[in-house]
Structure formats: C-alpha cells, structure tokens
Amino acid sequence: MNILILGGGGREHALAWAALQNPKCDKLIVAPGNAGIAGIATCAPVDPCDTAEVLALCEEEAMELVIVGPEAPLAAGVADRLREAGLAVFGPSAAAARLEASKAFTKEICDACGAPTARWARFTEAAAAKAHIRAEGAPIVVKADGLAAGKGVVVAETVAEAEGAVDAMLAGAHGAAGAEVVIEEFMRGEEASFFVLVDGTDVLPLGTAQDHKRIGEGDTGPNTGGMGAYSPAPVMTPEVETRALEEIVKPVVAEMARRGTPYSGVLYAGLMIDAGQPRLVEVNARFGDPEAQVLMLRLGAQALDLMHAVAEGRLAGCRANWGEDHAMTVVMAAEGYPGSYAGGEAIGGLEDLPEDSFHQCFHAGTARRDGRFVSAGGRVLTLTARGATLEEAAERAYAMVRAVDWPGGVWRSDIGWRALAGGGAP
Numbered sequence: 559m560n561i562l563i564l565g566g567g568g569r570e571h572a573l574a575w576a577a578l579q580n581p582k583c584d585k586l587i588v589a590p591g592n593a594g595i596a597g598i599a600t601c602a603p604v605d606p607c608d609t610a611e612v613l614a615l616c617e618e619e620a621m622e623l624v625i626v627g628p629e630a631p632l633a634a635g636v637a638d639r640l641r642e643a644g645l646a647v648f649g650p651s652a653a654a655a656r657l658e659a660s661k662a663f664t665k666e667i668c669d670a671c672g673a674p675t676a677r678w679a680r681f682t683e684a685a686a687a688k689a690h691i692r693a694e695g696a697p698i699v700v701k702a703d704g705l706a707a708g709k710g711v712v713v714a715e716t717v718a719e720a721e722g723a724v725d726a727m728l729a730g731a732h733g734a735a736g737a738e739v740v741i742e743e744f745m746r747g748e749e750a751s752f753f754v755l756v757d758g759t760d761v762l763p764l765g766t767a768q769d770h771k772r773i774g775e776g777d778t779g780p781n782t783g784g785m786g787a788y789s790p791a792p793v794m795t796p797e798v799e800t801r802a803l804e805e806i807v808k809p810v811v812a813e814m815a816r817r818g819t820p821y822s823g824v825l826y827a828g829l830m831i832d833a834g835q836p837r838l839v840e841v842n843a844r845f846g847d848p849e850a851q852v853l854m855l856r857l858g859a860q861a862l863d864l865m866h867a868v869a870e871g872r873l874a875g876c877r878a879n880w881g882e883d884h885a886m887t888v889v890m891a892a893e894g895y896p897g898s899y900a901g902g903e904a905i906g907g908l909e910d911l912p913e914d915s916f917h918q919c920f921h922a923g924t925a926r927r928d929g930r931f932v933s934a935g936g937r938v939l940t941l942t943a944r945g946a947t948l949e950e951a952a953e954r955a956y957a958m959v960r961a962v963d964w965p966g967g968v969w970r971s972d973i974g975w976r977a978l979a980g981g982g983a984p
C-alpha cells in the first residue's frame with residue numbers, strides 16, 4: 559500500500575514510524591515532513607492545507623491511503639476532497655471536524671445527546687458575557703470558539719481576569735476564532751486524554767494518555783502544545799473508560815451520524831475525571847501531539863491496520879492488542895517557547911541514540927544544515943520510550959534526553975509525576 563501522511567511534527571514522525579513497522583506499507587511519503595522524518599520516509603514539500611497540491615501528489619505517486627495528522631487540513635476540508643477523488647482517508651470531514659473547530663458546536667452536540675460536560679453559554683457581546691461572568695463568579699473558564707492553536711482558553715481565577723479575557727478575545731486577540739466566546743463552568747478533577755477510533759458508526763477505544771500542557775515543572779507557567787505525555791493514564795480505570803465510552807463518545811458519535819455528518823477518524827476526547835465521573839472538556843479531531851508518540855510506540859505495526867480499517871469503514875470486529883507496557887515521551891523545546899525563541903541551533907548526539915521498539919527519537923521541529931541537525935521550531939524533539947513499568951519508560955526516555963547534545967534545549971524533568979507519585983502532588 560502507498561501511504562501519504564500529512565503534517566510535519568513529532569506526531570507525524572510517530573505515525574510514519576508505526577506505518578513502516580507494517581509490511582503492508584510499500585511506499586511512504588510525508589508532506590511536508592521534517593529533517594527527522596526524512597531519515598525514514600520521503601518528504602514532499604507540499605502544504606497539507608493546499609488541496610490541489612495534495613491531490614496532485616497523490617496522483618503522481620499513486621497514493622492509496624492518506625493519513626491526516628493535524629487539524630488545519632481537516633477544518634479546511636482536505637479529507638473531503640481526497641475522499642471525493644476516491645482515496646481512502648484517515649481523518650474526518652470538515653463537517654465532522656467542527657467538533658474540534660468550534661467549541662460552541664461541541665457543546666450543542668453534548669446538550670443534544672446528553673453527554674456530561676461543563677455548564678456553558680455563548681456570547682458575541684462583551685456586556686452580556688461580563689454580566690454572565692459576574693452572575694456565575696470565579697473560577698470560570700473563557701474560551702475563543704474557534705481554532706486558536708491551543709491558546710484560546712483562559713482558566714480565570716477571578717471575575718476581573720475573566721472579563722479581561724472576554725475583552726481581549728472579542729477585540730481580536732485570536733482573530734476570527736474569538737469573534738464568539740464560550741464561557742464555561744470550571745470543572746475540578748484530573749485530566750486525561752481518551753483516544754477512540756470511529757468509522758462513522760463503530761467505535762474502538764485506542765488507549766489513554768496524560769499530557770503536560772504547562773511549560774514549567776509542577777504544571778506551572780503558560781500553556782504549550784504539550785511538554786510530554788505518558789500512556790496509559792492510571793486515572794482512566796476500566797470503569798472510567800467504560801463510562802467515557804458509553805456516556806460521552808458513543809452518544810456524540812450517534813448524534814453526528816443522526817445529523818448526516820458521521821465522524822470518521824480518531825476522536826480525541828479530553829476528559830476531566832472527578833470521583834470516577836468523566837466529563838468532556840474538549841474534542842480534538844486528530845491524534846494529540848505528543849500523545850501520538852506514546853500511543854504509536856505502544857501499538858507499533860497494528861496502528862496502520864486500524865487506521866486503514868477506519869478509512870475503509872470496516873472497524874467492526876477490529877481490535878487492538880495491547881501489551882502490559884507503559885510509554886513516556888519527553889519534549890525538548892527551544893528556550894523561550896511558548897513565547898519567542900531562536901532557531902538554527904546545532905543539535906548533536908542524535909545519531910547515537912538507541913533506536914528500537916523501546917526507544918525512538920521523534921523529531922518535532924528540526925532541519926538539516928551543513929549535514930547537521932538544527933532546531934527549527936518551538937517543540938524540537940520528542941524522546942519516546944517504552945518499558946514494563948512507567949518508571950522504566952521514564953528512565954529510558956530521560957536517558958535519551960541526557961544523551962542529546964543541545965545546550966539551548968529545555969525540558970520538564972517531571973513528566974509523569976502524577977502517576978509516578980501514585981496520584982498525589984509532586
């Protein structure tokens with residue numbers, strides 16, 4: 559099978575690695591890819607959101623399956639156009655990807671199907687939004703409705719902070735994404751990510767993970783795209799997973815089908831779990847980054863078979879075989895991230911890192927210059943390891959981090975602290 563993966567981050571490097579473990583993968587192209595991905599697959603300098611270019615590439619290279627990594631091409635309808643052209647596509651239609659592209663839409667779906675989530679209201683006028691905030695009190699959560707690269711959410715500790723967030727969003731801090739704001743009840747509990755494959759009607763749970771969104775140790779400082787993750791997430795006990803599937807995922811999937819916009823792809827449910835009750839925080843229409851890195855290392859070759867089954871609408875009867883294993887990924891980022899940062903810093907030691915089914919260095923943002931790897935992004939490397947226990951996975955991942963020769967690189971040394979401490983504080 560000839561496979562095209564759209565995207566160029568650590569997630570796509572992990573997806574590419576998993577696809578290559580499967581003997582069904584004959585030819586693999588990643589567009590645009592990155593310098594790390596170029597070590598295992600062909601990279602094509604094509605913009606994943608440019609439908610015409612992607613279609614031309616598929617035709618030239620006789621692609622058969624397209625796996626869409628990031629959200630932007632999904633929201634732009636690239637999956638729709640590729641499907642119309644007769645390709646098998648892993649990734650939802652633009653209509654179904656609204657579950658990620660509009661927070662108010664997801665809330666409407668939850669209300670329509672009774673999925674537990676935070677109480678909410680939507681506003682386009684600052685005065686009405688502020689009156690609502692004052693009536694509800696703090697803490698309270700203010701969100702830009704649209705895609706804001708993970709930066710459109712303010713968990714406000716005070717009424718004044720929430721009002722300030724409303725003003726900033728409606729004034730255009732996130733462009734059109736903030737023309738409407740969603741104001742939500744603050745939910746307490748522990749967060750976890752639940753990944754479920756969906757082929758329109760059938761669902762298959764694909765594992766759990768916990769991300770670390772804050773830049774600083776102990777979950778402090780500004781939000782990032784994610785500084786590390788591990789899988790499985792112990793807070794997702796079998797009971798919580800069953801509740802999340804029955805009370806949230808299945809009703810949402812049924813409601814999307816009922817509306818004539820069936821969901822096909824991976825449904826990433828961000829959950830808040832309190833006293834065994836999962837509630838929906840958000841939906842993403844794709845794998846998480848860096849959560850994909852830990853899931854792919856654990857799944858290996860079978861990931862491709864499962865994504866292919868989703869793309870062809872034959873998920874019924876498929877199952878994932880999980881080992882009794884744990885995986886962790888630690889992100890190395892450029893100093894200054896998630897604010898401004900420099901690029902072009904030389905990174906050494908990568909050639910000597912172990913590379914097997916227990917250790918992988920997935921590149922998030924690197925380039926090649928004069929034969930050397932250099933940093934070329936905020937998140938640059940995701941050092942990913944697997945072990946019989948989370949402790950073993952952590953030891954292996956951090957040993958890789960220490961072996962990277964990049965004085966400018968920053969990372970969190972406490973990835974997995976909740977699980978490693980048995981659920982307590984660090």
Ligand code: AMP
Nearest residue numbers: 676699711713742743744745828839840
């Ligand atoms: P989102 O982009 O919707 O996932 O929000 C980003 C982060 O904000 C989440 O991962 C949570 O940590 C936090 N958050 C969002 N909504 C809520 C809520 N209603 N209650 C508490 N925390 C929230």
Ligand code: GLY
Nearest residue numbers: 783784846847848
């Ligand atoms: N790591 C969070 C996300 O991919 O949305």
